[in-house]
Structure formats: C-alpha cells, structure tokens
Amino acid sequence: MSEFEPTIVAFFCNWCTYTAADLAGTSRLSYPHNIRIIRVMCTGMVDPQYIIKAFLEGADGVLVSGCRPGDCHYINGNYKARRRIKLLKEILPQFGFDQQRLRLTWIGASDGIHLAEIMRTFAGQIKALGPSQTKLKMVI
Template identity: 65%
Template sequence: MSTFEPSIVAFVCNWCTYTAADLAGTARMVQYPNVRLIRMMCTGMVDPKYVIKALLSGADAVLISGCHPGDCHYINGNYKARRRVKLLKEILARFGMDERRLKLTWIGASEGNEFAETINELVEEIRELGPNEIRRSIAV
C-alpha cells in the first residue's frame, strides 16, 4: 500500500503571500513540495469557480492566502475573499466535503517562516483527512 501524498492548490496574492513564499524558498526553509502556487494579483480576484474546479480536478485541498485585512493593495480584496470563502465552505459542506479542505490565511510579505509553517501544517492535516472523495469517484 502506498503512502498518501496530498495535492494542494494555493491561490496566493502577488503582493504578500507570493512574496512570503519566495522568501521561504530563498531562505531554504523546510516545507513540503505538495503545494502548487497560482499567483493572483489579489485574493479578491479568486473566483469561486476556480476553487470548485481545482477540487473537482482532483486537488485534495485549496489554500487561499493574501495580505492581512486592512493591508490589501486593492483596498478591500481580502475582505471580498473572506466572504467568498465563508460561502464556499457552506456550499462544499452541503455536498459532503470537509470544510478543512478549503483554507484562508493572511500572510504578509515578510512572513516567510509563517508561509512555510502554514504549508507544512496544511499538508499534515490533509494527510490525516485522506484523499479527496471526489477524486476517487472521478477515477472510477
């Protein structure tokens, strides 16, 4: 039996979280390679369809991460993202998906260590949850 390795898609803000990811990488902070970053100009630009598409395409979890509230380069994009994630969690729960498969975080540009910790914690949490059930039903 093989060990389950989760596949995680992360939609990250260009100005903060992507910069923190770059800092974590250049500082050679230890982090799992299970996450694929998709750089967005702002988390407010993450359409809920992108999240659903990622989960239906086999991602075991989705991370949305951006600037701290009040520090958005687009003024209120992170507040928009927060509202969308709350609604998405409710919708996904109605379809039987564990809400822990969708995570929203705020990571500033200088917080490379916070980025690495978030990635490692998310990978461990999803390993415990196991594979996305939708992936199994599609594979059949």
C-alpha cells in the first residue's frame, strides 16, 4: 500500500504570500508538491464556501495566507478573512470537519523561507492527521 500523501489547497493573496511563493521558487527552496496554490487578490475575497467546497471535493487541508495585519492592499480584507475563518473553525466540527485541517497565516512578500517552512509544517500536520473523513465518506 502506498504512503498517504495529502492534497492541500492553498489560497494565497496576490500581493504578499503569492509573491513569497514566487520568491521561494526562484530561490530554489523546496516545499511540498501536493499543495495546490490558488492565487486570490486578497484573503478578504476567500468566501467560506470556497473552503467548504475544497474540503468536499477532496482536500485534506486548506491553507489561507495573506498580508500581515495592517499591510492588506485593500485595507481590511485580511481582518475580514480572520473573522470568517475563526467562525468557520467553530462551525466546521459540527459537520464532521476537523478544524486542524484549516489554517490561516500571514506571510509577507519577502518571506519565502518562512513560507516554505509553513508549507512543510502544515503538510506534515495534515499527513499525520491522515486522509480527510469527508473525502472518505464521498468515496464510499
């Protein structure tokens, strides 16, 4: 039997974290290949429905990352994202989702090294949790 490799969906803000991912790539830093990055203009546009849809369609983990508080290019988008994700983490367990599978971080454009660390750590945590039960239910 092959070793479990989680599928992780990452919503990265165009201005900070996506730029950091670009920097990590051009600096030849390695990060897990199984993280699918979706570029958004701001974490404030990550509708909770996108996160739920990612889980329902097979993601084992979802990572949302954007500009540090005070640095959002749309003034308060990251504060909105923080409130939404906090609420989502309270609601998700009631529907069988493990809240540890969802993470919000702030990673600045010049933090390529930090980004690679976060991605490796998160992928390791999701791998340790095992396959998402939601995905298993959909397969059965």
